[in-house]
Amino acid sequence: MNTSVASRIDPKPANDRLLADLGLVDADVDAAFDNLTSLTRSVLNVPVALVSIVQPALDRQYFKSQVGLVAHWAEARQTPLCHSFCQHVRASNSPLIVPDARVHPVLKYNSAIDTLKVVAYLGMPITLPDGTCIGALCASDDAPRNWSEDEQQKLHQLALCVNEQIALKVALRTAEIAKTEAEEAAQAREDFLAHMAHEIRTPLNGIIGSVDLLSAELDKSDQGTVVPELLRTMDTSTQGLLRTLNDSLDLSKIDAGKLDLEHRPFNLRAAVADVIALHRASADCKGVKLIVEASDTENGAPRLGDKFRLRQVLGNLLSNAVKFTEKGTIHVTLEATTDTICAKVKDTGCGMDASQIAHAFSAYSQADTSVARRKGGTGLGLAIVKRLVDLMEGDVSVDSAPGEGTTFFACVPMPVTTEVDTKGLSAAKMANAFAGKRALVADDSPVNRLVLSRMLESMGAEIVCAHNGETALHHALTDKFDTLFIDIRMPDMTGDQIARTLRAMETQSDAAILPKMVAVTANVFPEHIASYLDAGFDHCLAKPxxxxxxxxxxxx
Structure with missing residues (x-):
């Protein structure tokens, strides 16, 4: 009756794939388990000690750790279940105490007696954290032996140590799975945001570009109609939509640690004046007086930092103040020292209570559930402010009370630096920027081709258009251009493929250097821009x- 009892054991409780994933079977030796088997042999004074994982579906017991086995079995690290006492521990999930297997009513037929020299056996269950028994920690002797209660207790304690090592493996595996799922979720979110940005920026490109061109034409004709006012309204609306999109993308990039700050010289006064001018009109429409006081100890000296993010912080604070102030004033105080720029934005609006202040900088949170309906907005503005100021290693705080208005304080390190060119763009410079230049505009969107080509023509360029990638590549190879404006997403051939093809041909020939290649795209995450430059583009233009x-x- 030299047979195993595998047929009596349900293979489902111990999932073999799980055991492999945990590194409990078919894995390298593990010092933690080897230490416990060595300790078992020493404490119980036995020739052999094993950590045995029983796998009925595979008809085997696998030795996660062993000490004392003869070379053949030590190298094999497994036996069929007809050589296993541990299968009975797993089947019953209880200790197995055998003084002499040769006279045991069931075990006396087991091949382990002759093959492995197992006469006396003491085995304790080892389990997964959920209590599923997967095998045994066992000690065996080649001679009969009465196992004392003290020996049984010691082996039980050692088995608990084995269980702790198994639990640690389960915890590490769970953490790895959670990390992988989190990374996949983050990638899915990033892919979604990139797609959303492309789908929104592409139509915005047509609208904003058209408004820009129409405004230029009206400036030339100086027509006294309502059209200029309507265009300004359209421009303000589209810029608001673009700002909402950018806020959402910025928050995602900051949370993912992918938003990088620029450190460039800029004109502080000009940067602040632009933001104030943008929001003064909104305040005037509500009858709210916008007062600005500014002090600059360095008399207008340029600053080093990220001008765009500074304007974003101040703009979001002003936008918030205008939104929640129905009457009275908004008082902006700017103080610039040699090393820092501090802004205080104080309004006479509705104010906030303590609980609302506590969530003022939380994303998607607004002071009242009806705010989004009555005031508009996404609840991202102040969250962006907080994260940007933290990223710039500055400080931001708020002081408010219901009915008494709100005051925001923000300070960021932006030291005085060397001189920077602050000359603006004159109309003549704008009109002649591409004078005498030939440019290729490649885009599968008719609207985008029309807008970009008209812009370039208004700036003096001669334009050739291509409606797909293959046509663009043909023109680039057979005609002469100063600049290639190539859309990244085209159905037949992407902008990246065109750029790589042209760069490869440039490398293989002695022809003249390629014209400047500009990637025109709505996907402008840092990793996207890096990929465009790596493909061979010289510059990147973000839509709109x-x-x-x-x-x-x-x-x-």
Whole structure:
């Protein structure tokens, strides 16, 4: 009757794939388990000690750790279940105490007696954290032996130590799975945001670009109609939509640790004046007086830092103040020292209580559930402020009381630096930025082709258009251009593929250097921009595009 009892054991409780994933079977030796088997042999004074994982579906017991086995079995690290006493421990999930297997009513037929020289056996269950028995920690002797209660207790305690090592493996595996799922979720969110940005920026490009061109034409004709006012309204609305999109993307990038700050010289007065001017009109429409006091100890000297993010912080604070102030004043105080720039924005609005202040900088949180309906907004503005100020290693705080208005304080380190060119873009410079230049505009969107080509023509360029990637590549190879404006997403051939093809041909030939290649795209995460430059592009233009962006491109 030299047979195993595998047929009596349900293989489902101990999932074999799980055991492999945990590294309990078919894995390298593990010092933690080897230490416990060595300790078992020493404490119980036995020739053999094993950590045995029983796998009925595979008809085997696998030795996660062993000490004292003969070389053949030590190298194999497993036996069939017909050589296993530990299978009975697993089947019953209880200790097995055998003084002499040769006279045991069931075990006397087991091949382990002759093959492994197991005569006396003491085995304790080892389990997964949920209590599922997977095998045994056992000690065996090649001669009969009466196991004392003290020996049984010691082996039980050692088995608990084995269980702790198994639990640690389960915890590490769970953590790895959670990390993988989190990374996959983060990637899915990033892919979604990139797609959303592309789908929103693409139509915005047509709207904002058209408004920019129409405004330029009206400036030339100086028509005294309501059209200029309507265009300004359209421009303000589209910029508001773009700001909402950018806030959402910025918050995601900050939380993911992927938003990088610039450290460039800039004109503080000009940066602040632009933000104030933008929000003064909104305040005037509500009959709210916007008062600005500014002191600059360095008399207008340029600052080193991220001008765009500073304007974003101040703009969001002003936008919040205008939104919640129905009458009275908004008082902006700016103080610039040699090393820092501090802003205080005080309004006479509705104010906040203590619980509302506690959540003022939380994303998607607004002071009242009806705020989004009555005031508009996404609840991201102040969250962006907090994260940007933290990123700039500054401080931001709020002081408020119901019915008494709100005051926000923000200070960021932006030291005085060397001189910087602050000359603006004149109309003549804008109109002649591409004078005498030939440019290729490649985009599968008719609207985007029309807008960008008209912009470039208004700045003096001669334009050739391509409606897909293959046509663009053909023009680039057979015609002469100063600049190639290539959309990244085209159905037949992507912008990256075009750039790599042209760069490869440039490397393989002695022809003239390629014209400047500009990636035109709505996907402008840092990793996207890096991939465009790696493909061979010289610059990247983010949709929506204005003529000022094109002029800045020429300046660079």
């Amino acid at each position: 595009i204005r003529r000022a962006d094109l002029c800045a491109l020429v300046t660079r």
